[in-house]
Amino acid sequence: DTAVSQTPKYLVTQMGNDKSIKCEQNLGHDTMYWYKQDSKKFLKIMFSYNNKELIINETVPNRFSPKSPDKAHLNLHINSLELGDSAVYFCASSQFTDYGYTFGSGTRLTVV
Amino acid sequence: GENVEQHPSTLSVQEGDSAVIKCTYSDSASNYFPWYKQELGKRPQLIIDIRSNVGEKKDQRIAVTLNKTAKHFSLHITETQPEDSAVYFCAASPLGGDKIIFGKGTRLHILP
Numbered sequence: 001d002t003a004v005s006q007t008p009k010y011l012v013t014q015m016g017n018d019k020s021i022k023c024e025q026n027l028g029h030d031t032m033y034w035y036k037q038d039s040k041k042f043l044k045i046m047f048s049y050n051n052k053e054l055i056i057n058e059t060v061p062n063r064f065s066p067k068s069p070d071k072a073h074l075n076l077h078i079n080s081l082e083l084g085d086s087a088v089y090f091c092a093s094s095q096f097t098d099y100g101y102t103f104g105s106g107t108r109l110t111v112v
Numbered sequence: 113g114e115n116v117e118q119h120p121s122t123l124s125v126q127e128g129d130s131a132v133i134k135c136t137y138s139d140s141a142s143n144y145f146p147w148y149k150q151e152l153g154k155r156p157q158l159i160i161d162i163r164s165n166v167g168e169k170k171d172q173r174i175a176v177t178l179n180k181t182a183k184h185f186s187l188h189i190t191e192t193q194p195e196d197s198a199v200y201f202c203a204a205s206p207l208g209g210d211k212i213i214f215g216k217g218t219r220l221h222i223l224p
Contacts, residue, residue: 031210041216041217042214042217043201043217045211048211055210056210056211090156100161101146101212102158103155103156103157105155106155
């Protein structure tokens, strides 16, 4: 029974396409996040939602648009994909930041 | 905002020896310091954490120390084993903060 699940696990697409990644958590947490992990393994926060409300929007191109239909789901839609968008995208959830995150298994996005 | 520096970026240790990874943080309001382990192709997983009211915490072969005055915290792994090979991330979160800031990671290699 996966706590934080992401789909798809792998995504290969051409430049200029639009794609979505979905995330769901069954932990009852109030806060969900999207992190981007680049080829050097650096984990950088992109967005955070608390109970469906956007609370963090880091300096991310506006081609990236998160959506949270309810507190258990957080999706990421990316328009006009670019080569530099290739990375692993992790969804995470937490009840409070000082109790740590539970990460999803990641989505490896490759833009060709 | 918070900035977390992590050293070294790569560490090779003979099996059975100890490994130490060091981090510094900039925001004196940070009070929660988790450590995550990420095995190849897997998600980051919380392995141990420490809060600012504690100077040291131990869990079997893993220990973390915190020096609030110097804004340093460290991860110590004793009697290293092959399965300890992974990327380790330190992180910090300020009191009441809305996100965890990660260090850039340390790739730990356990040599046979």
